[in-house]
Amino acid sequence: MPVTTGRRADAQRNVAAILDAAAACLVRDPDASVSDIAAAAGVGRVTLYGHFSSRTELVDAVFVRAMTRAHETLDAVDLDGDARQALARLVESSWQVVDESRMLLVAAQRALPPERIRELHESPLRRVRALLERGRADGGFRSDLPADWLVAVFYTVVHGAADELGAGRLAATAAPSAITATLLAAFTPPGERVLADALPLDPS
Amino acid sequence: MPVTTGRRADAQRNVAAILDAAAACLVRDPDASVSDIAAAAGVGRVTLYGHFSSRTELVDAVFVRAMTRAHETLDAVDLDGDARQALARLVESSWQVVDESRMLLVAAQRALPPERIRELHESPLRRVRALLERGRADGGFRSDLPADWLVAVFYTVVHGAADELGAGRLAATAAPSAITATLLAAFTPPGERVLADALPLDPS
DNA sequence: GTCTTGTCGAACAGCCGTGTTCGAGTTACT
DNA sequence: AGTAACTCGAACACGGCTGTTCGACAAGAC
Structure with a gap:
């Protein structure tokens, strides 16, 4: 650069x-x-x-810039308050960024070593992890699976949704709610009620 | 070929x-x-x-063979009985296949057009879809999200797990249960209890 | 045992992309 | 206005890979 x-x-x-x-x-x-x-x-x-x-250095620079912007977008998301609602907000923000630059990720994966790709993903994913761990602490998210794994689920589901959109099998308008509903369900502790659309838990 | x-x-x-x-x-x-x-x-x-x-034709042949084998493996899985337990069995079988040939998928993605990749994935995914729709019919799986999307979630989570394993962040022994637990949660209808490890629903 | 079908190595042609050099021209700082 | 920084096009060297051709040779089929 x-x-x-x-x-x-x-x-x-x-x-x-x-x-x-x-x-x-x-x-x-x-x-x-x-x-x-x-x-x-x-x-x-x-x-x-x-x-x-070199071409590699150029691709790296482009990818760094994209990931930096992604990081800034995610950093602007308010993670306070109810963890489930915060997750919905985080998905909403991540979604656009990932969808726009998913082809860029493909390009980066062809030109850059895997470690570099992972390295540049760490900043944005830290934000996801922070929310996840807070949610686990207050019991809103499940603690029976490794945190690494749940972070990976977030990553893979959001990217998977972008691929589906690109293939024309998922409507752009339906994407955010589908992703949120899926991740919310995946993050909910076993044995607890899954509530629709990040409503605050009611003490039934 | x-x-x-x-x-x-x-x-x-x-x-x-x-x-x-x-x-x-x-x-x-x-x-x-x-x-x-x-x-x-x-x-x-x-x-x-x-x-x-041509090289392209060779890669295609290799990939076709791998996908055919994957299809046969999945076809051998018994999908009868409780849908949740069947999902666990399907994950267990899919898992090995995907993990072994995920690098092959990368190679195919570089040499073959995206439509071809998707086309060859259809047979194995039909099996997933069949189970999904049966589970939706008897109320064991959620019906408030598009079937296409839930099939995509299955695909992306299993592949995501393979990537995590490759990166050394997920133990091979922990993978099947983590995937199963995640997908089971993601497929459960909202408002219902998520039961651990595909136990049959108890009428509490 | 003959004859078809494959196999092999070496060599060739062609393509496309990368990265560099050169010298001349242009643009911005001060 | 002068100088340093920058740009440009054309040309070059280089390497790797693909796909093909040739003639001699081996192996299986019948």
Whole structure:
């Protein structure tokens, strides 16, 4: 990732244009070539190499930017109050981000080593884990399964929903509620009543 | 996929050896080249091209074989009796298959168009859908979410578990029960008690 | 035992992508 | 206005992989 401060104005503009174009191209085609990306950015291939020393580094930079934005979005979600309602809010926010950049993830998976993918996912997932553990502490979420596993379930279900949407088998409007209902059910302690749509627990 | 009947004996042997070697290589490296595969099969590259006209066709054949076996495994599972216990049995069987060939799926996803991947998944998933709909009919499974979606949840959770195992965050012994517990919870109708480990519903 | 069917290695052709170099031209800082 | 930073296009070297052709050779079928 090139230094963006202290550089000439047009250079910074080009770096931004390249990142934007790369994101757009990689979403369309995960194997997009450097030439394609440079052309889409309105920039010579040589210029691109002046900012990113290799295709891998470029893909990494694009992916880092996407994950950083995802992290910021998730950080803005209020996790206070009822854990079940907070989960619904977290799903609602995560959902859009994941859906938009799921093709980008595919591109990253082809160009970057798996450890790197995981590493960049850690920040966003920490937020999920924090909510999960709070919910477990107050009994709203199940504690009989490993926390790692439940976090993975969150991740895999949200991404699975994005794939279903892409395949046309899930309506965009139906997605958030379906995901929320599913995860809520999956996170509920065994033996407890599963309540519809994150209503506060009533002491029946 | 080459014709296997009416050919000379050594030709059939070679085709089998190539398919085996291809599966092994692609699991190790999803981008394994034709040379690698031919060498691993103890066969000349030219011979391989004599049986499979392109790399794509070879990968397709390997994947078809794997999915056919998966289908047979799932077909052998008894889905009668209590739907929740049947789900547990189905998970137990699916689990091994998916875990073994998840790297093969990655290879297929890189070489084959998405529609083809989906097409070859349909047979195994039909079995899941059949169980799901039976469970919905007798009230054991929830009916307030689209069937397509719940089938997708089954698929994505099982594959997600395989990924977690591969990353070393989930123990192989813990996987089947974790998956089963998760899916059972996700499939339970809202407002009903989630029972641990597929016990028959008791009329409390 | 003959004849068809496969097999093999080496070599070739072609393609596409990456990453680099060069020299000349342009743009922005001060 | 001058200078340093940046851009550009064309061209090059390089490598890896695919898919094909050839002629000689081996193995199974009948």
